[in-house]
Amino acid sequence: MERGDDIRGELRDLVTALKNHISNGRDSINPVSRLSMKGEPTGRREENERGNLLKTMGKATARDRRTLLTLPGVREELGECTRCPLSRTRKNLVFGEGSARARLVFVGEAPGEEEDNQGRPFVGRAGQLLTKIIDAMGLKRQDVYICNILKCRPPGNRNPKEEEIKTCEPFLVKQLEAIDPEIICALGTFAAKTLLRAETPISSIRGKFHDYHGRKLMPTYHPAYLLRNPDAKKLVWEDVQKIMKIL
Numbered sequence: 001m002e003r004g005d006d007i008r009g010e011l012r013d014l015v016t017a018l019k020n021h022i023s024n025g026r027d028s029i030n031p032v033s034r035l036s037m038k039g040e041p042t043g044r045r046e047e048n049e050r051g052n053l054l055k056t057m058g059k060a061t062a063r064d065r066r067t068l069l070t071l072p073g074v075r076e077e078l079g080e081c082t083r084c085p086l087s088r089t090r091k092n093l094v095f096g097e098g099s100a101r102a103r104l105v106f107v108g109e110a111p112g113e114e115e116d117n118q119g120r121p122f123v124g125r126a127g128q129l130l131t132k133i134i135d136a137m138g139l140k141r142q143d144v145y146i147c148n149i150l151k152c153r154p155p156g157n158r159n160p161k162e163e164e165i166k167t168c169e170p171f172l173v174k175q176l177e178a179i180d181p182e183i184i185c186a187l188g189t190f191a192a193k194t195l196l197r198a199e200t201p202i203s204s205i206r207g208k209f210h211d212y213h214g215r216k217l218m219p220t221y222h223p224a225y226l227l228r229n230p231d232a233k234k235l236v237w238e239d240v241q242k243i244m245k246i247l
């Protein structure tokens, strides 16, 4: 059987399972595990889960992708996550907030103290600055979607560890697939490096659109960096103007 037929068959199965799920009112489907189920040993299946999802989703239409994943479904799958040690020190898991149909998604690094207290993304001083940037773009927070690579606060706001990113990132990938935005704005070095799999400093990659699995990704400075370096605000403003031109 051709690979295209395979994918169409898998999508057909998934849509059928989703319909059953809706009519039965219970969780009868895990789209990611279904996508990676055929003919793969268990270890490799888990390892390749993210790659399989993106590969298959990349060949599906936007409508197909939205049918397969929903934000509430991703949130439900994440649950009261204990997949990495950050679960032991967090107060609240910070999933993300905003429009489930946002054309623009902001992705930061991880929750800080205030976000951990409130269970909401970007609500501290840096978050207030991000809200001002969004306002200046002529948008409201509820028009966009805001989330982080990590859903739990690293103690003392230390840098995320590679293992934590590896464990948590698949849920970000699913959030992005569920929302299906036109543009992703990566805030700061960690978000940009993680999404683009690049070691290049943010100063070299900001201000230009990069490809992220068929979507435009604009890296720019994190609002927390702007609080320490107000001169960089004009660079961020240049970057968001490029986003505004497309929106």
Ligand code: SF4
Pocket: 078, 081, 082, 083, 084, 085, 086, 087, 093, 150, 151, 152, 164, 167, 168
């Ligand atoms: S950071 Fe992510 S993987 Fe780790 S416990 Fe929180 S939600 Fe789970």
